[in-house]
Amino acid sequence: MALHVVGTLDELPPGTRKIVEVDGRSIGIFNVAGEFLAIRNRCPHQGAPLCLGEQFGVLESDEPGRYTLRRPGEMVRCPWHGWEFDLRTGQSWFDPERTRVRRYDVKVGEDGRQPGPYVAETYPVAHDRTHVYVEL
């Protein structure tokens, strides 16, 4: 494990992202409301540049027509096929494999959603007063 400088604090204000190359890997660094999150820029489904996708909050509903939006900006949607990944854990929530693997065991998460089998790589990010670092 080593810390790699990926940019200065100034170039990553809240709500922005930066795609960097570290050890031959393309990684997206996201500043979500002051917190830095990093995820591999490669969709585990078919390899799309995941970090070019739109960011969304976690949308939940306990009844048709009622919506609760939590954790704004913490999900990224793959630009190719629209599956959503959690920027904190890399967990996908829409599971394409369930349509093919009949005996797939479905686990229901805390909030009632079902985690998919695809998980994108995430990395710890640190920063000091001037620079942002990713660890890998």
Next chain:
Amino acid sequence: MIPGATVIDVDVHNHPASVEDLVPYLDDHWREYLAKTAFAGPPDSAYPPAAPNTGAAPAEVLGDRTRLEEAALGSGDAERAVLSCTYAVESIHNPYAAQAMAAAANDWQAREWLAGDGGGRLGASIVVASQDPDLAAEEIDRVAGTPGFVQVLLPLRSAVPYGNRRFRPIFAAAARHGLVVALHYGGSPGNPPTASGWPSYYAEQYAGMAAIAQTQLTSLIAEGLFDLLPTLRVTVAEAGFCWVPQWLWRADKDWQMLGREIPWVRSPPHEYVRRHVRFSLRPIDGPTDPQALARVVEETEPIHLGSLLMYASDFPHAHGDDEDLRFLDLVSPATRDRILHDTAAAWYPFSERS
């Protein structure tokens, strides 16, 4: 019938031979209304009288329990049967007349079909004026306690898809009473029987039913009806079944990409189907090679059709598919038992009556 097997037939048609059958079950006002006006009950029928697939059974057979049992169930091959009374009250524009005719049809069934059915061999369908969901729900509440009613019958076609909020009272009432809702071939006149307007011929309308069934099931899932009513059970009757896997391939995929619009839908559509939907066997819309049909029933993804099908004769309607039943000898014994008996036995709230 299927020799030597214990069978539940989930689609046998009973129907008043004429509106006269229902007169004893109408109140004074509606009796006078029938006598003194041109009104003669539903102006429409799902089945054109002389069409070859309507079948040749005389109206008197469909209107008489003993004769229908003899004609459709034979000498005891079918352990039980579910009656589908497609009395087309949805084609009556006066909502109170529609409700009165529906109630009369239900009381007629209760008295003349269920009360005398000592062994509890028959399950009947509650007729409702689906064009007015509140009245329909009241009617379900009124008769659901009568032993022998096992489902609520809705015509497959509706003015807007059934997942729409306006229909919730009907589905909620059925779920409340533990009744199945059957979406059965037929439907609301005044609305085209295809998704793209009016066809020219009955042949088009009949063949188009599978597409409407897909629309209705997609709607029930997308509008969250099964999330709101976790015990709801829906039978799609007389609309075929080989389209189910193909529809689900598409529906599952679209849910993955578009599901954010309907966040209350938390599982892929095929999981809702597995939990909440079953299909009647007739008409058989599969390959004519029985081996190929057996493979479709046993092997398709994302869902095992053999666990969703329930035997149906669709008496008196004729589909020319008796030969196709040979596939039943080529599926596994467990699948065969499910189709002929087990799935329906667990699905319908049959009651033992004495």
